[in-house]
Amino acid sequence: MPSRSDYISESTRRLVEKRANSHCEYCLIHEEDTYVGCEIDHIISIKHSGKNDVTNLAFSCLSCNRFKGTDIGSLTEKGKLTRFYNPRTDNWLEHFQIVGNMILGITDIGEVTVKILRINDEERLEEREYLQEMGLFPK
Numbered sequence: 001m002p003s004r005s006d007y008i009s010e011s012t013r014r015l016v017e018k019r020a021n022s023h024c025e026y027c028l029i030h031e032e033d034t035y036v037g038c039e040i041d042h043i044i045s046i047k048h049s050g051k052n053d054v055t056n057l058a059f060s061c062l063s064c065n066r067f068k069g070t071d072i073g074s075l076t077e078k079g080k081l082t083r084f085y086n087p088r089t090d091n092w093l094e095h096f097q098i099v100g101n102m103i104l105g106i107t108d109i110g111e112v113t114v115k116i117l118r119i120n121d122e123e124r125l126e127e128r129e130y131l132q133e134m135g136l137f138p139k
């Protein structure tokens, strides 16, 4: 029986989670600190010819994954078409910086990723601040 093109096996799921140490690879929240857990994200969506294998998969919290949807990039404030951060090929620290309870994009890639994934939405800032106070999120 043919499987769906976006089907991810349980073993692949576990591998992706382990590789990410159970943290969202975009906003860094630990799965245990989320209300609804994390899921597997296709970094380049199937719609845009992304592959359904581990080189194109990331561990993502529900918020990041929902807001990202099938998008693969956006426009910067200056109007430059820019791809999103790719957890497989990019270094998080080169694109983002934690300032207080905010995650700032310090490159164009960081900027559009923070914007579209709504990484600094009010309730996420409050949640991050709480986790920082509990020592569960880096400052």
Ligand SMILES: [Zn+2]
Binding pocket: 024, 025, 026, 027, 028, 029, 060, 061, 062, 063, 064, 065
């Ligand atoms: Zn996230």
